[in-house]
Amino acid sequence: MRFGFVALAAVLMLAPLIAGGFLLYSLSLCLANALAVLSVSVLVRYGGEVSIGHGFFVAVGAYTVAIMEHQLGLSVLAGAPVAVVLGGIAGFVFAFPSRRLSGIYFAVATMALALALPEILIGFEKITGGFEGLYIALDLIPGVSKAVQRYYVDLAVLGLACLALAQFRHSRQGMALLMARAQPRAAEAMGITISWARISIFTLSAALASLAGALLGFSSSTVSPNSFTFWTGVFLLVGSVVSLNGLSLPAALVGGAFITLVPTYLAQAGDWVPILYGIALIAVTLIANAGDLRRFLPGGRR
Amino acid sequence: MSGAAAIVRDLPPLLWSGTVSGCLYGVGALGLVMVFKSSRVVNFSHGNLACLGAFVVYGLSSGTLLSLSWESAVALALGIVAAVSASSYAAIAPIVFKSDLASTIVTLGVGLILQGAVQLVFGADIVNLDLPVPRFGLSLAGIRVTSYDLAVLATTLIVVGGLFVIIERTKIGVAFRAVSTNPFACEVCGLNLRVVHLFSWLAGAVLGLVAALLIVPTTFLSSTTVPSFMLTAFTAAVVGGFSSLPGAAIGGILIGIATNLFSFYVSPEFMNSFLLAVILLTLNFFPNGLLERAVGGRV
Numbered sequence: 322m323r324f325g326f327v328a329l330a331a332v333l334m335l336a337p338l339i340a341g342g343f344l345l346y347s348l349s350l351c352l353a354n355a356l357a358v359l360s361v362s363v364l365v366r367y368g369g370e371v372s373i374g375h376g377f378f379v380a381v382g383a384y385t386v387a388i389m390e391h392q393l394g395l396s397v398l399a400g401a402p403v404a405v406v407l408g409g410i411a412g413f414v415f416a417f418p419s420r421r422l423s424g425i426y427f428a429v430a431t432m433a434l435a436l437a438l439p440e441i442l443i444g445f446e447k448i449t450g451g452f453e454g455l456y457i458a459l460d461l462i463p464g465v466s467k468a469v470q471r472y473y474v475d476l477a478v479l480g481l482a483c484l485a486l487a488q489f490r491h492s493r494q495g496m497a498l499l500m501a502r503a504q505p506r507a508a509e510a511m512g513i514t515i516s517w518a519r520i521s522i523f524t525l526s527a528a529l530a531s532l533a534g535a536l537l538g539f540s541s542s543t544v545s546p547n548s549f550t551f552w553t554g555v556f557l558l559v560g561s562v563v564s565l566n567g568l569s570l571p572a573a574l575v576g577g578a579f580i581t582l583v584p585t586y587l588a589q590a591g592d593w594v595p596i597l598y599g600i601a602l603i604a605v606t607l608i609a610n611a612g613d614l615r616r617f618l619p620g621g622r623r
Numbered sequence: 624m625s626g627a628a629a630i631v632r633d634l635p636p637l638l639w640s641g642t643v644s645g646c647l648y649g650v651g652a653l654g655l656v657m658v659f660k661s662s663r664v665v666n667f668s669h670g671n672l673a674c675l676g677a678f679v680v681y682g683l684s685s686g687t688l689l690s691l692s693w694e695s696a697v698a699l700a701l702g703i704v705a706a707v708s709a710s711s712y713a714a715i716a717p718i719v720f721k722s723d724l725a726s727t728i729v730t731l732g733v734g735l736i737l738q739g740a741v742q743l744v745f746g747a748d749i750v751n752l753d754l755p756v757p758r759f760g761l762s763l764a765g766i767r768v769t770s771y772d773l774a775v776l777a778t779t780l781i782v783v784g785g786l787f788v789i790i791e792r793t794k795i796g797v798a799f800r801a802v803s804t805n806p807f808a809c810e811v812c813g814l815n816l817r818v819v820h821l822f823s824w825l826a827g828a829v830l831g832l833v834a835a836l837l838i839v840p841t842t843f844l845s846s847t848t849v850p851s852f853m854l855t856a857f858t859a860a861v862v863g864g865f866s867s868l869p870g871a872a873i874g875g876i877l878i879g880i881a882t883n884l885f886s887f888y889v890s891p892e893f894m895n896s897f898l899l900a901v902i903l904l905t906l907n908f909f910p911n912g913l914l915e916r917a918v919g920g921r922v
Contacts, residue, residue, distance in 0.1 A: 369724065370724075371724050373667075418906045418907035419906045419907075421910055422906060422910055425663075425865075426861065428665060428667075428727055429861055429865075429902065430861075430902050430903060430906060432854065432857065433854060433857070433895065433898050433899040436851060436854050436895040437893075437896040437898070437899045440892055440893055440894070440895055441893075441896060444890075444892050444893055555731060555735065558728070558731065559735075562728060592739050592742040592743045593739060594739070595738050595739035595742070596735070596736050598732075598735050599732040599736035599738075600732070600736065601732075602728060603729050603736075606725050606728050606729050607714070607717060607718065609725075610717075610718040610721060
């Protein structure tokens with residue numbers, strides 16, 4: 322286990338020596354998407370909620386970085402923290418109304434959020450650049466080649482996020498949230514307010530998604546309504562389900578790579594991508610939830 | 624003064640056309656609520672399935688695939704939609720009693736597959752699909768009533784009335800009401816929950832197709848219009864309380880009028896944001912739907 326982790330870290334650290342050009346660019350996007358997938362998984366794991374609207378918070382982060390560069394001339398170093406705060410605020414505002422309801426109403430509300438995103442991006446074109454979007458050109462570390470610094474910045478942030486989540490799992494707050502999900506009544510009796518647990522986990526998840534968006538904008542150097550559609554949030558959920566909602570670095574990488582590399586390298590198969598994603602979503606969900614599959618075999622029922 | 628006169632002049636037609644499209648949102652929402660009440664699953668493939676059905680009608684009646692009459696194309700589309708709906712229920716059948724969220728994710732997967740299928744077969748085309756009704760219009764007290772409006776109202780009445788009769792009078796309808804009240808007791812009494820689930824999924828698919836076929840003449844048909852129309856149906860279902868059939872119908876009409884007023888007086892570009900705001904406000908102030916008190920949360 323430990324050896325596997327060291328090997329994975331070494332491969333990730335050394336990848337830019339071998340990969341170059343377009344592959345390195347795609348790998349940076351994989352890392353940024355992995356963080357976005359992680360934000361959806363956090364919500365599923367700790368909150369027991371399904372969101373198909375996380376594309377909204379990713380867009381908040383990406384556009385924050387782009388707008389701060391255009392209006393104030395600041396790089397992603399200043400943009401990313403602001404993105405985290407704004408994403409958290411947006412998540413809080415969104416989660417507050419549905420704090421007392423079951424996850425199903427919540428999923429419907431995130432669908433509306435996903436559908437509202439494109440028209441908001443296009444509608445406020447004075448700030449967001451409308452259909453054309455905005456470019457992000459400023460470097461974080463001057464003097465290092467763009468492709469390399471994008472890769473390492475994304476890798477560092479993703480690694481830190483995974484470490485922080487591993488810490489969070491054993492913290493008082495993390496335990497409280499897990500308890501609120503698994504045993505709501507017991508948690509209430511222990512003094513944990515369920516509605517606040519729901520709001521805080523969604524706020525955390527949205528802030529994480531927004532940070533991922535900041536990285537995504539930085540690594541793709543452009544933001545536009547084309548990159549943040551209704552489907553962005555659905556695909557993030559696909560990535561999260563494919564990674565079995567795991568919160569570890571390898572799980573996040575699997576999810577991020579699935580939703581980044583499949584559309585990139587199957588570009589000529591365009592319309593097959595949603596079909597493939599749909600099949601993956603159904604297959605993984607069924608296998609993960611069906612429990613012991615032997616009971617479907619004749620004579621296997623005990 | 625002229626402002627008041629303008630409102631008096633504009634309002635009746637806006638209310639009328641809002642009611643007409645609201646009937647369709649209501650029919651779409653009824654499909655969602657039927658599925659939700661029996662199997663506790665929010666069917667995210669509802670819009671994509673209705674879109675597929677409408678495209679099948681277009682493909683079979685326009686000559687793209689075949690050139691059948693409109694009626695036989697609709698009959699075939701109903702068959703296809705029912706078959707797809709039954710198979711998507713079959714897909715969630717193993718987990719439907721275990722986890723409603725996992726089942727909801729599976730319906731998203733079905734929706735993705737249907738979306739991809741529509742794009743594969745019909746491309747990203749934007750097409751017109753009209754109803755085969757004679758065109759005429761008449762003016763009633765400053766409101767222009769067209770043949771389309773009357774067709775929508777008549778179909779809605781027939782469909783909703785038929786659904787009401789089935790739920791109130793037939794054996795499967797009684798079973799449906801029983802299952803939506805207490806599935807466990809039904810199982811104890813020996814009722815087959817799967818049959819009831821299947822009934823509601825089939826009914827939902829038919830309602831979705833009817834709503835899609837009736838809404839398409841006012842806009843156009845593409846792989847995105849029907850799913851985004853269905854967002855409005857989702858909003859109607861939330862406003863109505865998601866587990867109340869009359870609530871869905873009334874919520875549909877309320878939403879139809881509200882969206883019409885919003886797009887006329889404020890901005891048609893921010894329609895989805897308006898729906899998002901309606902959903903969030905409803906969830907905050909009326910978690911069980913606006914009509915919980917007025918109609919009661921039952922069938």
